[in-house]
Amino acid sequence: MANIKDIARVAGVSVATVSRALSTPSLVRPATIERIEAAIADLNYEPNHLAAGLRRQRSDNVIVAVPSIFNPFTSAFVEGIENVARANKMRVLLGITEGDIDTLNKYVSMIAGKQADGMILLEKTLPDIVRNPPTKSKMPPLVAACEYPPDITLPRVRTDDHEASALVVGHLAELGHTRIAAITGPLDQFMSKDRLSGYKLGLLRARIEVDEAIIATGDFSLQSGYDAMLRLLDADPQFTAVTCANDEMALGALSALQQRGISVPDEMSVTGFDDLRFGAFSSPPLTTVHIPTVEIGEAAMRLMLDSLLQPDQVSASREVILPHRLIVRQSTAAPKKRRKA
Template sequence: MATMKDIAKLAGVSTSTVSHVINKSRFVSDEIAERVNNAAKALNYAPSALARSLKVNRTQTIGMLVTTSTNPFFGEVVKGVERSCYQKGYNLILCNTEGDNERMKASIDTLLQKRVDGLLLMCSTLEGERIEVFDRYPDIPVVVMDWGPMSFASDKIQDNSYQGGYLAAQYLIDCGHRDIGCITGPLIKYQAQIRYEGFKRAMNEAGLVFNRDWVIESDFECEGGYDAFNTMYASGTLPSAIFVCNDMMAMGVINAANEKGIRIPDDLSIIGYDDIHIAKFMTPSLTTIHQPKYRLGQAAVETLLKRINKEITEPQVVQLEPTLVERQSVRVLVQ
């Protein structure tokens, strides 16, 4: 592999001159710069990313941890992260935790040993935990995406899930529904809890009664939605509408309802949450709350780079607002 010394010898200049041309660190005449560049091209010279990273104390690399899930929500967020990294000239190392806390902590340790410039964390298994590895790397910039209180210093990018839950319930109420159920995510998780709190606020403001049999806690997965609906169905009378707290569970609900001959939305209205890409291709297409997934990833990268470049000093919380997407899964009972 060619070195700067080889280029200097071929171009008839000093090694320091070659360094200035390649790194653009000092003015060099056009004639000499051309000789150096031609020599580098002839020798198929490729700058050492490792050597440069040691010199400037930057690797131009970001590490990201994400919980493995069948939910395409995570993939759509990662797409926003990857595209933003590419546009900013950064590489991305992606690690899946598969919901395993020990694997998650080991992955964080590995990424920090590889001297990534910063970390993006999107794994709710961290919620409320102390992570000892950060004690050994107190200066590493960290941005947490879309989950609750942390026991370590970081910036945070989040969806306004409270407002999203409120929007979902309010839309069902505005459509004339009074008997409304809710299938939540795991309520020990912050986002699931506050999404449900937003739902309850809208119900309370409308003076509607909560039926205990119509509120089922689940797990944010298709199978969880399927099982939750069957539990609700077995309890007796169904509500006229259900707020299902993510689109994956909504898919499971629709499947279970279809098996029982319950028509969506004629017999039962469904509203989801997230607006994953496939939501509009479901039958019927799913009315849902849009969470700005691509923007979530983009905002996380932008905030992390500001922290890396010391453009911000105080902890940042960037909140992205959800919006309603009307499709075909909710029946309007009043005009």
């Protein structure tokens, strides 16, 4: 396989000149660039990527910053980004931050170093450059997806989690439930706050008083859903339905209910959020809100491409909102009197 030394030999230049041409083409004479491009083509050394990169001064890499890869939502989101990136001969670099701001800032520095062209953020944490925008240079291409603070302006893709949560509470209220508990996500995340406020909106619309005693906080994991469900049952066993801020926590809640001998949906209705693939195969199959997770990733990548190809036409306030819908399965039903444990 050809390498950078082979390119230098065929082009009749030094290895340093080839390296400079690839990283900072503005510092290399146009005639030399042409010879290097011709050598890349002759050697078939990633011709579509490197030769085009020389002309456009782009790496054709996009970083996707995520806190973790263990959440199925994240996997589906990255799948959508990869779909569009591959079709446009772009490469996806996955940056796992674990919520660490220094790690996130290092990924941003890769854009300044021409190792990447932009970044898509699925993060509650934002890089320093967003909180303190540069005054003498342009903001690097950044796109936020799902997680973003309302006081920061970035191009973004999201669903209306507020209305989606109200919708699922409305479904439970229509079935006749008047004591509806909630298991939220971590409340330092904007998405979790939206889903909690939507839950309260749904109660308000159904003329049901909000009871903070039957609201428990989780962290979007199976274990946290299980633990939160047990806390709710120990604190107030009178509620007849629980809405969970994601499907993983709903599955954890189902496990806790099974352990306590509480039948779903006969004695307790349970809803999730996101409509991840496993929800249709839980026992019973999970009523949930469908969030087009793959499509969110695809839309975020298209917005990134627009930011790269037409930077003057993509406003920092540009927002893409994708539709949600309620998926009714067998985990919800009209309330019945619960057996005594």
